[in-house]
Amino acid sequence: MQEEAVQSCKEILHVSAVKEILGGFAHEVSQPLNAIMIASQVIQIKVERSALPQTEKSFLTQRLAMVSSQVERATHIVDELRQFADGRTNYDGPVDLLRVYQRVQGFMDQQFMGRGIELRMKAVQDLPVLRTDSRSVEAVLVHCLAFARDSLDAIGQWHDGRDIAFRKLASVRLFTNSGMSVLSVEWAVGNLPDSEISIDQESRIGLVTARSFLRSGGGDLQVSHASVITAIP
Numbered sequence: 001m002q003e004e005a006v007q008s009c010k011e012i013l014h015v016s017a018v019k020e021i022l023g024g025f026a027h028e029v030s031q032p033l034n035a036i037m038i039a040s041q042v043i044q045i046k047v048e049r050s051a052l053p054q055t056e057k058s059f060l061t062q063r064l065a066m067v068s069s070q071v072e073r074a075t076h077i078v079d080e081l082r083q084f085a086d087g088r089t090n091y092d093g094p095v096d097l098l099r100v101y102q103r104v105q106g107f108m109d110q111q112f113m114g115r116g117i118e119l120r121m122k123a124v125q126d127l128p129v130l131r132t133d134s135r136s137v138e139a140v141l142v143h144c145l146a147f148a149r150d151s152l153d154a155i156g157q158w159h160d161g162r163d164i165a166f167r168k169l170a171s172v173r174l175f176t177n178s179g180m181s182v183l184s185v186e187w188a189v190g191n192l193p194d195s196e197i198s199i200d201q202e203s204r205i206g207l208v209t210a211r212s213f214l215r216s217g218g219g220d221l222q223v224s225h226a227s228v229i230t231a232i233p
Contacts, residue, residue, distance in 0.1 A: 097181035143206035
């Protein structure tokens with residue numbers, strides 16, 4: 001029991017340190033992104049004023065426009081991460097689960113795509129306004145999606161190691177039950193036997209904390225080796 005408490009303290013210490021580092025990182029990375037944007041714009045002006053043939057001007061201008069577009073996207077992501085690390089939200093008006101989910105998925109999309117995992121989401125219309133603060137809901141959804149990501153990644157690796165075809169797909173549903181907003185994430189385990197399941201949900205301090213937080217407010221979080229279902233007041 002004492003060992004578990006020490007491990008929990010280590011996790012909390014690490015998470016709090018990451019928050020501090022992330023805030024500094026977001027500030028530092030914005031400066032080179034701004035420099036890249038300015039340099040791209042200057043080069044584009046130089047190209048337009050040059051004596052190059054029009055076809056080459058068009059080619060270079062298109063490529064520079066792509067650079068500017070990606071820098072703008074990266075700047076937006078960095079700004080969103082800074083707000084998330086600071087605990088700020090930028091929702092206007094009433095907030096439902098769909099709006100929070102879309103923001104969190106935007107943060108984590110690349111993590112899923114990088115592992116070859118497909119997220120398929122379906123939401124009912126007119127989800128109720130959340131009574132739980134959006135910052136806490138964001139944190140809950142992050143831990144739910146992270147568990148789904150790591151579970152599917154581990155299942156996929158098991159199949160890859162045995163040359164067995166497996167589609168890494170997570171089906172996400174948002175709906176209402178008993179007046180609460182529900183997030184359900186489900187996935188197949190393929191040929192993976194129960195004895196090979198390697199991810200211990202109780203070792204995930206984020207999930208354990210999210211479950212305690214939700215239950216204290218009348219919600220719930222249920223986790224299995226093939227699903228995460230959370231009910232949020």
